[in-house]
Amino acid sequence: MSRAEDTIVVFTARSPEQIVREGGSQAWKLDPVRARQCTWLVCTQNQHHPNHEFSTATQPHRSGFLLGRISEIRRPPEHPESTKRWQVAISKFARIDVAELWDHGRNPVRYTSLAELGINIEGLEWRPVSGEQDPDLAPTQPREPTPNVPEALLTIAEAKKRLAVTFGVRPEAIEIVVRG
Secondary structure, three states: OOOOOOEEEEEEOOOHHHHHHHOEEEEEEOOHHHHOOOOEEEEEEOOOOOOOOOOOOOOOOOOEEEEEEEEEEEOOOOOOOOOOEEEEEEEEEEEEEEOOOOOOOOOOEEEEOHHHHOOOOOOOOOEEOOOOOOOOOOOOOOOOOOOOOOOOOOOHHHHHHHHHHHHOOOHHHOOOOOOO
């Protein structure tokens, strides 16, 4: 990969709301080594996905609608055991509106640069990805107040499972040492 390739562009049938809620775009067949060298994720909309039940697309076909700062390339929650599919996780995002950004390529993943795409990050409104629904991405719905409940403690078994997914190994291959 040349240094100029700082961006992964995906042709997705998912809505911006779903991508933000899931913490990134998934489940892609891509080269994880090459993908980990990229900084940016650009999502372009596929309104013609063959599985209409899968699609949550809301943006114009082939338009660029979301720019994300890549935080991790990891196993997707939908396919945690897969060795071929990956999630491009993002830590923050900005909405973009670029008509006809998708280049009609056959592969729904391509590597390029923000400069080649003509995307300038200056002046974009960045928001953190929290895994919760962003009110600007979906119709507003009244929220129930959440009680002040502490987060559940993480068990060693659960930590091993999560790390196994992250590194693409079996949970039995993970060793955890706790010093205290």
